[in-house]
Amino acid sequence: MNRLTRTDCHDPTGARFGLPTYPWRLAPEGLATRRQLRAAGLRPGGQEVAAQVLRPRRRGREPLVAYLYRIDAAKPVRPMTAARWAAVRRAVAARRVCPACRLDRGYCIPTSVGVCNTCSMTSAALAA
Incomplete structure (x- = not known):
């Protein structure tokens, strides 16, 4: 897409972008x-x-x-019910369990690494 100017962004009919x-x-x-x-x-x-x-x-x-x-x-907005709060608590608790060592680490496991800090350090030490 070519560089847009502020004027190019004014299309109330939707002719250029398909939406107003x-x-x-x-x-x-x-x-x-x-x-x-x-x-x-x-x-x-x-x-x-x-x-x-x-x-x-x-x-x-x-x-x-x-x-x-x-x-x-x-x-x-739909109100939060007791069942929805319980589902949120279970989801957060599942994110705290390391998939490698199966321990609740007390913090959410980073998705960038995929395992807890201890398992990450161990695998890094083994690779070196």
Whole structure:
């Protein structure tokens, strides 16, 4: 994609990008990003993306994109139930168990390494 200017990002009909497109911070009223919806206690609720905002970037990098959803079609956020809290606790507990030594290490195992620090040091020492 060629370098975009702020003017290129203004396409309210969607002719260029397939979606109505607005420059960064210039979206019309009634549209919000996921984060803005969440801050208001809402969620997209299965609706399609209504529009997007683009922000050009330097040095030929891809522009930043934020998808927009209609606020009037958004639904309230589902409340956390006891069962959902329990599922979150189990998921976090599973991330603390090292797959190599099967011990709960008291911290989340880094995904970049895949094992606890002790197992990582041991495998590094064996490789040297």
